[in-house]
Amino acid sequence: MSLRVQITHRFDSFTLNAAFDAPAGVTALFGASGSGKTTVVNAVAGLIKPDQARISLNDQMLCDSATRLWLPPHKRRLGYVFQEARLFPHLSVQQNLRYGRWFAGLRGDSAEETRLITLLGLGPLLARRPGALSGGEKQRVAIGRALLSAPELLLMDEPLAALDEARKAEILPYLERLRDETQIPILYVSHAMAEVARLATTVVVLSDGKVLRAGPVQNILSDPGIAPTIGLREAGAVLLAQVVTHHPDGLSELSAAGGRLFLPEVTAQPGRTLRVRILAQDVILSRTRPDGLSALNILPGTVSMIHAGDGPGVLVQLQTGDAQILARITQRSAQALELSEGKPCYAIIKSVSVAQDNVGRGA
Numbered sequence: 001m002s003l004r005v006q007i008t009h010r011f012d013s014f015t016l017n018a019a020f021d022a023p024a025g026v027t028a029l030f031g032a033s034g035s036g037k038t039t040v041v042n043a044v045a046g047l048i049k050p051d052q053a054r055i056s057l058n059d060q061m062l063c064d065s066a067t068r069l070w071l072p073p074h075k076r077r078l079g080y081v082f083q084e085a086r087l088f089p090h091l092s093v094q095q096n097l098r099y100g101r102w103f104a105g106l107r108g109d110s111a112e113e114t115r116l117i118t119l120l121g122l123g124p125l126l127a128r129r130p131g132a133l134s135g136g137e138k139q140r141v142a143i144g145r146a147l148l149s150a151p152e153l154l155l156m157d158e159p160l161a162a163l164d165e166a167r168k169a170e171i172l173p174y175l176e177r178l179r180d181e182t183q184i185p186i187l188y189v190s191h192a193m194a195e196v197a198r199l200a201t202t203v204v205v206l207s208d209g210k211v212l213r214a215g216p217v218q219n220i221l222s223d224p225g226i227a228p229t230i231g232l233r234e235a236g237a238v239l240l241a242q243v244v245t246h247h248p249d250g251l252s253e254l255s256a257a258g259g260r261l262f263l264p265e266v267t268a269q270p271g272r273t274l275r276v277r278i279l280a281q282d283v284i285l286s287r288t289r290p291d292g293l294s295a296l297n298i299l300p301g302t303v304s305m306i307h308a309g310d311g312p313g314v315l316v317q318l319q320t321g322d323a324q325i326l327a328r329i330t331q332r333s334a335q336a337l338e339l340s341e342g343k344p345c346y347a348i349i350k351s352v353s354v355a356q357d358n359v360g361r362g363a
């Protein structure tokens, strides 16, 4: 299951020239406003005819300018979820869900309907009209409706952007389940790095119409080179870590590639794999193993990259086990520690700096 995209398209003062693959899982298209994310989605959906493109989904060509092939939107088996849920206000949740299947010309499939209702937690909402739903609930219905049309690809264009933080936090676990329990590739547009870090399996960073980086989420987020695009405050790596145990003092112990992590209590059972986003600004470096320090998380590693920016700071990438972590420190500290590639080093992370929102289901 995969989407392959290669597009060149010119508007008056903007040129999109992008190529990437979106395998099964969530491929996040990330970039600043005006970087070309929606233009990519529109080209995949068939809402614009690019100047030159070759776009295929699984073994079907959606668009190939070399052979003048261009499948109209209704012949592309895609599901859409936009910023606004766009539900029919006069229909119940159940009727809205069924509309997706009916519109795609498919017969009802009660087993699939039940599976999606369970997956998205829609059971208690089925009889309600959209007017009686929260923003997050509406989006879950919109996702269910899109999936019931049996798409081969789900396009999600800023699906959480209109929701407040509490509603976002409520819907993220459902999106994680969708990622982990369905095989459909999801192309997910976002300019919120916290969302990308929680959900993406693949990240495509767009900058001014070009692909700056594309690849697995762990590799891209730990690459200091994307910091100017994503912003220094958002720079940070994601680590996979397995829950070992929960301690009575309210801390959970996790095992990551580089060592043990102690975090404020997480809800997952021991044995579960989680992804943990550690912001570069929350990491301190030391050349020797610190002693007599309050911070509980000390991961040994080796400096693998040093990236100086315009300001007084540098981003240091540390290889720890088979994972990477990012630290943002001052140039002055980097010099004082005589950091250079290959030098052994310790990353120190305060437990309480890892917020609950930065811990999600691993994939």
Ligand SMILES: Nc1ncnc2c1ncn2[C@@H]1O[C@H](COP(=O)(O)OP(=O)(O)OP(=O)(O)O)[C@@H](O)[C@H]1O
Pocket: 011, 012, 013, 014, 031, 032, 033, 034, 035, 036, 037, 038, 039, 040, 191
């Ligand atoms: N129909 C159009 N005609 C002319 N220019 C356009 C058209 N559509 C988009 N553009 C321009 O193309 C560029 C990319 O737009 P696009 O909507 O793809 O960006 P985006 O990354 O999705 O931005 P945002 O996050 O703000 O939605 C912008 O400079 C935009 O002004």
